[in-house]
Amino acid sequence: MDTINTATVLAGHAVQIAKELGAPAIIVSGDIDLESIETDIPIYYVTRRQKSIIDNLISDTPDEGQKLKKIIEPINRETSGNVRYIEEAAAIEHIIGELREGTIVGVIQTKESSAIVIHEISQSPLIRTLQECEERIEPEVMRAALTIAFDIAASGREGHKIGTAFILGDTEEVMQRSHQMILNPYAGHKDEHRNILDRMNWESVKEFALLDGIFVISEAGIVNAAGRYLDVDAKDIGIEKGLGGRHVSAAAITRDTFAIAVTISESGGTVRVYMDGKELLCLDYIERPSLRSGKPQR
Numbered sequence: 502m503d504t505i506n507t508a509t510v511l512a513g514h515a516v517q518i519a520k521e522l523g524a525p526a527i528i529v530s531g532d533i534d535l536e537s538i539e540t541d542i543p544i545y546y547v548t549r550r551q552k553s554i555i556d557n558l559i560s561d562t563p564d565e566g567q568k569l570k571k572i573i574e575p576i577n578r579e580t581s582g583n584v585r586y587i588e589e590a591a592a593i594e595h596i597i598g599e600l601r602e603g604t605i606v607g608v609i610q611t612k613e614s615s616a617i618v619i620h621e622i623s624q625s626p627l628i629r630t631l632q633e634c635e636e637r638i639e640p641e642v643m644r645a646a647l648t649i650a651f652d653i654a655a656s657g658r659e660g661h662k663i664g665t666a667f668i669l670g671d672t673e674e675v676m677q678r679s680h681q682m683i684l685n686p687y688a689g690h691k692d693e694h695r696n697i698l699d700r701m702n703w704e705s706v707k708e709f710a711l712l713d714g715i716f717v718i719s720e721a722g723i724v725n726a727a728g729r730y731l732d733v734d735a736k737d738i739g740i741e742k743g744l745g746g747r748h749v750s751a752a753a754i755t756r757d758t759f760a761i762a763v764t765i766s767e768s769g770g771t772v773r774v775y776m777d778g779k780e781l782l783c784l785d786y787i788e789r790p791s792l793r794s795g796k797p798q799r
């Protein structure tokens with residue numbers, strides 16, 4: 502295949518399609534550069550292979566999840582891996598508010614093949630899974646918690662490993678089923694300084710993430726406490742084997758209350774979401790795609 506020619510043709514058509522569809526972004530996966538094509542549409546590059554969330558959307562039991570993984574993994578790797586990377590990148594950018602909803606145009610280039618992919622963000626499994634949480638937690642609060650979690654997870658990989666959990670909603674019940682491990686750093690602070698909807702407060706959340714224990718955050722985004730220990734019976738919690746006390750208790754509190762848990766694992770910076778005692782999603786290798794041209798369209 503004449504790669505230079507193919508790349509130019511592919512890029513030209515991708516931009517044309519993106520224009521016609523009013524796409525908020527073009528996302529590129531693989532070894533192709535769209536820099537030579539002039540367009541205002543932001544172009545993102547998936548910088549490294551991210552593990553697909555499809556691998557991690559767990560079915561009813563861990564055993565079934567494992568079986569599903571075994572079937573899906575090779576198919577995913579060989580056929581649709583790149584499509585998934587584009588979908589995940591779009592979902593993550595959308596969640597953190599960098600990309601408005603709409604139809605994304607993806608460009609894929611592998612050694613053997615090239616493709617243009619059209620992806621509807623609202624249909625992403627990640628977005629649809631999160632919509633389930635919105636019945637209990639304000640979408641903006643969920644979005645803020647996930648953005649902070651992605652940030653902690655990403656920087657965690659740069660050497661400063663941080664593990665923590667945000668327990669969102671049903672605050673009264675969660676407070677009753679937990680106690681302080683250390684003095685609550687949020688005690689006595691005004692709501693405006695404890696609200697995760699205000700980006701100004703994110704740095705302190707990230708700092709207090711270094712403390713042991715978990716955060717308790719209200720439906721409205723007010724941090725009630727950090728450094729808290731969950732007093733829950735973690736027996737019969739059917740989550741992935743090998744996860745430690747914080748994950749198991751975070752999952753258990755979502756079984757016993759209406760809260761939703763967002764966890765970041767110290768080992769590897771994996772972000773997980775639990776609801777009703779079950780893992781709703783698990784995102785490994787949080788790596789944001791890089792924006793090399795255009796402005797993000799929020």
Ligand SMILES: Nc1ncnc2c1ncn2[C@@H]1O[C@H](COP(=O)(O)OP(=O)(O)OP(=O)(O)O)[C@@H](O)[C@H]1O
Binds near residue numbers: 748
């Ligand atoms: N029930 C709990 N509530 C709050 N914090 C807890 C609870 N159980 C354990 N922790 C704290 O979480 C930290 C990590 O514990 P552990 O390694 O067992 O959990 P983990 O789920 O593997 O979490 P991580 O991935 O962050 O290491 C410990 O410092 C421990 O004090």
